Amino acid sequence: MKLKETLNLGKTAFPMRAGLPNKEPEWQKKWQEAEIYQKRQQLNADKPSFFLHDGPPYANGNIHVGHALNKISKDIITRSKSMMGYRAPFVPGWDTHGLPIEQVLAKQGVKRKEMDLADYLKMCRDYALSQVDKQREDFKRLGVAGDWENPYVTLTPDFEAAQIRVFGAMADKGYIYRGAKPVYWSWSSESALAEAEIEYHDLVSTSLYYANRVKDGKGVLDTNTYIVVWTTTPFTITASRGLTVGPDFDYVVVKPANDSRQFLVAAELLNSLAERFGWQDVTVVATHQGKALDRIVTEHPWDTAVEELVMNGDHVTLDSGTGVVHTAPGFGEDDYNVGIKYGLEVAVTVDERGLMNEAAGPDFQGQFYDKVVPTVVDKLGDLLLAQEEISHSYPFDWRTKKPIIWRAVPQWFASVSKFREDILSEIDKVNFYPAWGKTRLYNMIRDRGDWVISRQRNWGVPLPIFYAEDGTAIMTKEVTDHVAKLFEEHGSIIWWEREAKELLPTGFSHPGSPNGEFSKETDIMDVWFDSGSSWNGVMNTRPNLGYPADLYLEGSDQYRGWFNSSLITSVAVNGHAPYKSILSQGFVLDGKGEKMSKSKGNIISPNDVAKQYGAEILRLWVTSVDTSNDVRVSMDILGQVSETYRKIRNTLRFLLANTSDFNPTTDKVAYADLRAVDKYMTIKFNQLVASINQAYDSYDFMAIYKAVVNFVTVDLSAFYLDFAKDVVYIEAADSLARRQMQTVFYDILVKITQLLTPILPHTAEEIWSYLEHEAAEFVQLTEMPVAESFANQETILAEWEAFLTFRTQAQKALEEARNAKLIGKSLEAHLTVYASEAVKTMLAALDSDLAQLLIVSQLTVTDEPAPADALSFEGLAFSVAHASGQVCDRCRRVDETTAERTYQATVCDHCAEILETHFAAAVAQGFEA
Numbered sequence: 001m002k003l004k005e006t007l008n009l010g011k012t013a014f015p016m017r018a019g020l021p022n023k024e025p026e027w028q029k030k031w032q033e034a035e036i037y038q039k040r041q042q043l044n045a046d047k048p049s050f051f052l053h054d055g056p057p058y059a060n061g062n063i064h065v066g067h068a069l070n071k072i073s074k075d076i077i078t079r080s081k082s083m084m085g086y087r088a089p090f091v092p093g094w095d096t097h098g099l100p101i102e103q104v105l106a107k108q109g110v111k112r113k114e115m116d117l118a119d120y121l122k123m124c125r126d127y128a129l130s131q132v133d134k135q136r137e138d139f140k141r142l143g144v145a146g147d148w149e150n151p152y153v154t155l156t157p158d159f160e161a162a163q164i165r166v167f168g169a170m171a172d173k174g175y176i177y178r179g180a181k182p183v184y185w186s187w188s189s190e191s192a193l194a195e196a197e198i199e200y201h202d203l204v205s206t207s208l209y210y211a212n213r214v215k216d217g218k219g220v221l222d223t224n225t226y227i228v229v230w231t232t233t234p235f236t237i238t239a240s241r242g243l244t245v246g247p248d249f250d251y252v253v254v255k256p257a258n259d260s261r262q263f264l265v266a267a268e269l270l271n272s273l274a275e276r277f278g279w280q281d282v283t284v285v286a287t288h289q290g291k292a293l294d295r296i297v298t299e300h301p302w303d304t305a306v307e308e309l310v311m312n313g314d315h316v317t318l319d320s321g322t323g324v325v326h327t328a329p330g331f332g333e334d335d336y337n338v339g340i341k342y343g344l345e346v347a348v349t350v351d352e353r354g355l356m357n358e359a360a361g362p363d364f365q366g367q368f369y370d371k372v373v374p375t376v377v378d379k380l381g382d383l384l385l386a387q388e389e390i391s392h393s394y395p396f397d398w399r400t401k402k403p404i405i406w407r408a409v410p411q412w413f414a415s416v417s418k419f420r421e422d423i424l425s426e427i428d429k430v431n432f433y434p435a436w437g438k439t440r441l442y443n444m445i446r447d448r449g450d451w452v453i454s455r456q457r458n459w460g461v462p463l464p465i466f467y468a469e470d471g472t473a474i475m476t477k478e479v480t481d482h483v484a485k486l487f488e489e490h491g492s493i494i495w496w497e498r499e500a501k502e503l504l505p506t507g508f509s510h511p512g513s514p515n516g517e518f519s520k521e522t523d524i525m526d527v528w529f530d531s532g533s534s535w536n537g538v539m540n541t542r543p544n545l546g547y548p549a550d551l552y553l554e555g556s557d558q559y560r561g562w563f564n565s566s567l568i569t570s571v572a573v574n575g576h577a578p579y580k581s582i583l584s585q586g587f588v589l590d591g592k593g594e595k596m597s598k599s600k601g602n603i604i605s606p607n608d609v610a611k612q613y614g615a616e617i618l619r620l621w622v623t624s625v626d627t628s629n630d631v632r633v634s635m636d637i638l639g640q641v642s643e644t645y646r647k648i649r650n651t652l653r654f655l656l657a658n659t660s661d662f663n664p665t666t667d668k669v670a671y672a673d674l675r676a677v678d679k680y681m682t683i684k685f686n687q688l689v690a691s692i693n694q695a696y697d698s699y700d701f702m703a704i705y706k707a708v709v710n711f712v713t714v715d716l717s718a719f720y721l722d723f724a725k726d727v728v729y730i731e732a733a734d735s736l737a738r739r740q741m742q743t744v745f746y747d748i749l750v751k752i753t754q755l756l757t758p759i760l761p762h763t764a765e766e767i768w769s770y771l772e773h774e775a776a777e778f779v780q781l782t783e784m785p786v787a788e789s790f791a792n793q794e795t796i797l798a799e800w801e802a803f804l805t806f807r808t809q810a811q812k813a814l815e816e817a818r819n820a821k822l823i824g825k826s827l828e829a830h831l832t833v834y835a836s837e838a839v840k841t842m843l844a845a846l847d848s849d850l851a852q853l854l855i856v857s858q859l860t861v862t863d864e865p866a867p868a869d870a871l872s873f874e875g876l877a878f879s880v881a882h883a884s885g886q887v888c889d890r891c892r893r894v895d896e897t898t899a900e901r902t903y904q905a906t907v908c909d910h911c912a913e914i915l916e917t918h919f920a921a922a923v924a925q926g927f928e929a
Contacts, residue, residue, distance in 0.1 A: 003890055003905050006918050007729050008738070010657025014770050018649055020614020024762045028140065031765075036780055037145050040082050041089055041544075043781060050086040052078055053539050053549035053579070054146075055562045056093035056154060056531050059131035060100050063138040065596070065618075065633055066555065066588045068606040072622045073585065073701070074553055075144040079758035080696040083784040089544060090146035092139065093534060096128035096155040097460040098527040099189050099399050117458060117496050124459040125155055125493075138607060142615045143761050145780075152538045154530045160461050161488035162537035163530060167464060168480030169573040175415045176453075178473060180346060181336045182329075183452040185407035187354030187369075188400040191456045192411050194526050195448060195560055203394035203403060206373045207232045209277070209322065209386040211263060212243060212298035212308055220292055225253055227264045227298055227310070228273070228385060230321035232392065233331070233405075234376040235369040238360040239347040242309045242327035243298060244338055245290040246316035249323055253288070257281035264293075266323020273322060277385045290316075295342075302379040303361070313338040330408040333449065346408050352456065354405070369405065412454035412463055412523065416568060420445065423571045431581040433699055434628040440559050441567070441582070451568065453526045460524030462495040466504060467519045468512030478505060495520070532565025535578035548576060553583040553699075583699050585627040591634030604633060616760050617642050623701040623759055644709060648756075649763060651712045654721060655749040656770055658728045662742040664773050669736070669743045671790060676848050678744045680800040681720050683793045685711070685748050690787035692755050701759075708756065716748075719804065723855050730891045732914050750774065751785040802842050803853075806876070810854055813871045813878035822880055827893055830858040830883040834866035836875045857883040857894040890915070 031037070052074055057067055074090065081088035101124050102112065112120055136148055152159060170176050184193040211226035227243055245251065250267040256279035265273050267287060274282050293310050300306035308327075315334040316325050329339030330348040339346065349360035356364040356372060363375055377384055395404050416423070423445050432438040454463055464483040466474040482505045486494050495503065500520040509516065540547040548570070554562055563582055570578035589595060590602040597603065609618050612635075621641045625631040671682060688711050695703040724741060731738040750771060757764040757779050768779035776782045790796075810833070814826050823829045831854060835843070843850060843861060851859040866877035883894035888908040895908035907915065 003907075006890065006915055008658075008661070008731075008733050009729060010654065010660065012653060012657040012660055012770060014653050014656050014767065016650060016653060018614065018616070018645070018763070020616050020762065021611050023766065024143065024610070024615055025141070027762045027765055028143065031145075031778075031780075034778065036778055037147070039781060040145075041087065044082060044085075044087040047085055047087045049546055050078075050081040050088040050551075051539060051546045051549045052081075052088065052090060052551045052553065053535065054091060054093045054152075055552060055554040055558065056095035056152070056534065057135065058098070058100065059094045059096045059128045059135060059153075060104065061131065061134075063135050063606055064588075065604050065606060067135075067138075068142055068609075068618055069585060069588055069622055069627065069631070070554065071139050071144050072142055072619050073583075073627065073699075075142075075146075076619075076622070076701060076758045077551070077553070077696075077699060079145060079761065079780070080784065083754065083757065083780075083782065084693070084696065085783065087544075090144075091150070091152055091538060091542065091545065092136070092144075092146045092148065093152040093538065094128075094132045094135070094154065095527060095531050096125075096132070096153055097524070097530055099191070099457060099459075101128055102457065102459050103399070112458065118493055121459060121493055121496065128155055129153070141610055142606060142618065145761075152534065152542075154461075154527075154534070154537070155491075157488050157491040158541070159534075159537040160492045161484045162541055163461055163525070163533040164464050164480055164484040164487055166533040166536050166569050166573055167525070167529070168475070168477055168484065170414060170569070171475040171480060172477045173572065175418055175572050176412065176475065177415060178410060178412055179450075180408050180410045181340075182331055182333055182406040182408045183411055184395060184404050185352075185409065186397040186400065186402065186404050187350075187352065188397055188402035189457075190352045192409070192452050192454060193397060193404060194452060194528055194565075197398050197528075198395045198404065199398045200393045201396050201401075201403075202391050204389055204391050205232045205394070206234060207388055207390050208234050208237075208373075208376065208380070208384060209273075210237075210301060210380050211261075211383045211385060212301060212326075213383075214296060215299045215307060216297035218296050220288060221253065221264065221296060225262050225264055226383070227324055228322045229324050229326040231326050232390065235350065235356065235364075235372050236328040236331045237301065237326065237376060238349040238356065238364055238372075239328040239330045240300060240308060240326045241306065241329060241344040241347060242311050242335075242339060242342065244311045244313040244316055244325045244327050244335075245293050246314070246318070246323065247289070247291040247294070247312040249290045249316070249318065251288050251290060251293065251323065252284050253286040254279075255283045255285050257283075264288075264324075266318055268318050269321075269323055301383050302381075309342055309344065311338050311342045332406050336408065348408050350405060350407060352409075370403075411452045412465070412521075414451040414453050414529075414568065414572070416445070416448060416450050419572060422575065423567060426567065426571050426577040430577055430579060433581065433583040437556075437559065437582055437584050440556075441563060444560055444564060445567070448564075451526075451565075453529050454521075454523040455526055457524055460527060461492050461530060463521045463523050463525055464495075465521040466500055467521070468510045469515060469517050470512040472510070472512040474510060474518070479508070528561060528565040529569070531562050532569045535566055535570050536573070539578070547578065549579045551581045551583060552579040553585070556584045556586055559584065586630035589630050589632050591632055591637055593630075593632055602634075604635065609635075609638060613638055613642050614762075616762055617645055619759055620645050620705070623705040626702055645760075645763075647717075648708065648712050648760075651716055651721070652749060652752065652767055655745045656767065658724070659742050659746045659749060661733060662739070662746055664743075664746055667734075667739050667742065668746070669740045674740050674743065675737065676796075676846055677720070677800075677853065678740050679790070680796055681715070681744050682747065683790055683796055684715050685744075685751070686787045686789070689751060689755065689785050693784065693787065696758070696784075704759070708752075719807075720744075723853055726852050726855070726891065726893075730911070730914075732917060735914075753779055754782055754785055799842065799845055803846055806839065806842070807854060809873045809876070810878060813880055814856070816871055817880035823882055825892075826855045827857050828882055828887075829856045830860070830881045830894075831856045832860045832862065832879045832881070834864060834870060834877040834879070835861055837863065839876050857885075 078088045078090045184198055186193050209230050211228050214221045214223050214225045251264055252267045253262055253264050255262040258280045294312050296310040298308045300308055327335045329336045329344050329346040350369045351357045354369050356367045358365055364372055397404055427442050464480050500518040535547055539545045539549050566578045617638055688707055691707050692704050727737055727741050753764050753767045764779050817823050870877040870879045885894050885896035886898035887894055888898045888911055890907045890911040897909040900906045901912055
């Protein structure tokens, strides 16, 4: 028998190379065939529930890294909750209505206006469902567990019916109304937009300073006075019906020496305006407060038939302009509000495509609104005082990336103002991760206007509103309940397939329709109303789910999107928030911190990552970043994460290999009988268990990543496993010392595999398949370990932390000796410690083989004075010499007892004793010694 064969070299078939791209699909197939998700739900059927409601991604194209961050995060949470004693089902969802799908079909050559509407909507539906299938496979490839065969999709009849019931409940409470106030209008989409569909970009605009002549000065101003106005939207002058001034500001009437006219501007802005206009020797004729100018009448700059009323408004500022705001009630919220107060006409001079209409006048009709500046300048003539280009932040349609306009058109609104305080009160009851989310959502609700919910599109859920012959809108509970039932049975397409009368309840009558004729609304609902109703379409109506949900998790942009719309509809209908907690995450950027885009070529596909590295690396990356802020990802970053994964995997492989002959039923050593260092490592590991469980509870993935990496690299690799080979390889196979260490190895291996399962499910299952003594077939069907506490553990921790500080200093001394060529490996060393009484007491208290822990062959601890050449630290010093004796061929320690034995081996007394026992056993089994 060779000497090497007497060593307990760890053996395992668990491969060092992970091969994740090939193995992960195999594991996923096994899980599906074994119905692991369903079995986990059955195991937890009678346990407390935890409901994470999935915010629906839009069904269009393969998933991107932002999708992966989102779904992996949700998967980590629901998996951890499932293993921590909760019934935590996960129902994935998709948002399927809206403009993007219409745009895709248009690019494919589908001409919406030239085909039957029902056929067109079926094409939209088929395309959306094909994208659902595509994304579903992408998400499953990431190892995300859920009810993939029964997702919620916003186009299904049951969901649409639930959405109609939300609308009906809000209408029944008087929260739905029709109005013609200005809304965000996208001429590129030919539709109104909600605030959530707006993003801001810098835009260069032409600003004009011009003057309105006073027609009736009300005894305050004479008719030779011109009120100076500033605008950054010249096209809106065509619809200007008033001028607004700040009631408490001072305004001056001035006479420039080089102009025959006199002008009114804000006193505070006079000097800058005089310079801009080239006024010379300006004389102040009079000063008036804004309130004194109220209801003065001026002439429109070129349309003498139109009078413009001077009004007082609190929205006027002196930050820029002239202190006078031209007011077009059809093109701005502030303009509309003050205009309605003063009874102005709400003129709209731009059509749905952004073209000037007949109301703008023959000189403008047919021009694109953004191209009319030359015409406006020409029409202003000598009333134009200055013209300049300015760059400013401006709202854009987030889908088409084109600027919008404010435009007053008849729209349907959901009131927010009527129950705003109720919404704000509910926000105070919600937990936010991170905490600043509460302030963000609170301020958005506090400051937002009513919600325009109608869209002038086709692909969506129809607004279930009928009109009587006299124009009266009909949306009673009886009617909306009936429509909901029709949608539930046939889907919303029935709205377009039947006439209004056929959609109303049998025998329905209304005093506004003496002839029994009715018409129906042709606008559809804002898609945010679709997803914002999902609390009802999913959590409140599906069996085995619950409402309100415990958690909503989405990107930080959803404070103005899904978090917002869901909150409004839920409070409107039921008086409470649809969620107990909100977790928001930042955006995914490239490695340089730039936004990903196809044009930059910096997009990373999760599918590509899975093919190159495996989904596990993407999952581990999710835990490695602070998702409360924007996060960076690149193939280089993922390569670094892959190295961390390799370190974790190989460390666990070492534990597997060195417990392959360990049976926890027969070989486990009780905690009380462990060596001091084994007790210390058991305590340290249980601290890790506690911290990871706490981090799972608070959704702090990065804390888990840091804790695991620190434990694997520092506590295990750099310390416990560093000297482990001198025990598990060298000692007799069934020796107490080896079984003590194996007990700790096995405990750590089993429990850390369970702890890592929510993050690395494929790897965890692979490890678990090698743990033959564990009863559960799949680790996913086990429970999360619970941290244990032990007697005197704080004292033990303090003693060993002190030793580790001492060990670091000893390692520095050994390194110095190695650099000086006194020794090679540390096992060649005789380390002498010149210790203070406190250090000697500390080392003695450990009751351990210190030489073994320090991986030296000989150790002397003395209180003698340190020689001059000793390496000194505070309180102690070290010197290193080559150990005396010979190298043992078996344990590789330098020992004075090492000698050639009768069985032709040069070994130390300790190894000789082990070999005698080993050979005797071998001979007894028929082997030759």
